[in-house]
Amino acid sequence: MPTYVYVANADDGEIATYLLNPGGELEPRGRAKAAAQVAPMAVSPDQRLLYAAVRSKPFSVHVFRIDPASGALSPHSVSPLAESCPYLSLDRTGRTLFGASYGAHLVIVKDVGGDGGVAPEARQVIPVGRNAHAILAENGKIVAVGTDADTRGMMGPKTQVIDAGHAGVPVVGHDPHAPQLLGVQRVLGPGLGVGRGHGTPGAGLRAVSSL
16 A cells, blocks of 8 residues: 655645655656645545645645645645644544644644535634644544643553654644654654744655655
């Protein structure tokens, strides 16, 4: 079963697709246009859709279909976000999208329709502690929101933490067996990423290929 790596390129507003070969080499497989400052991403539980947040105004989440045969991305829909979100996650059903806004100190909760599209209006916009950028949902409830340190205590013995050589900021996603970092999503495997201001795409790709 092939593994695809998606890299958000904030400056050019595109998401690059790579095939991760068995030997660890990354093979370019094309790009999909989002918008400037696209960064955090989340993959639906059925791995059919990719959600990417745009951190430039107008803030939005772009949804892409994932072609299971090639890994290629095709546009699905775009929905507004109340604030800039450096982190996205979905619940286990794929019907609720969570966004944590570092600068606005709040959490955004949005409904996801049966077709994977995100509702235009937020279900909730919740003020939280300062600089929230990690969120953990368990059994349909948000059980932790805050900084990496705030959620680190929620990690279990089987939670995998990937050290990207300071190229990314580790955060806990909704699935403790599929940790996520900022900016890069690896489909059909654990997540890894690089966010703007937290290293370079090259560093993140090298970390991915070393897995």
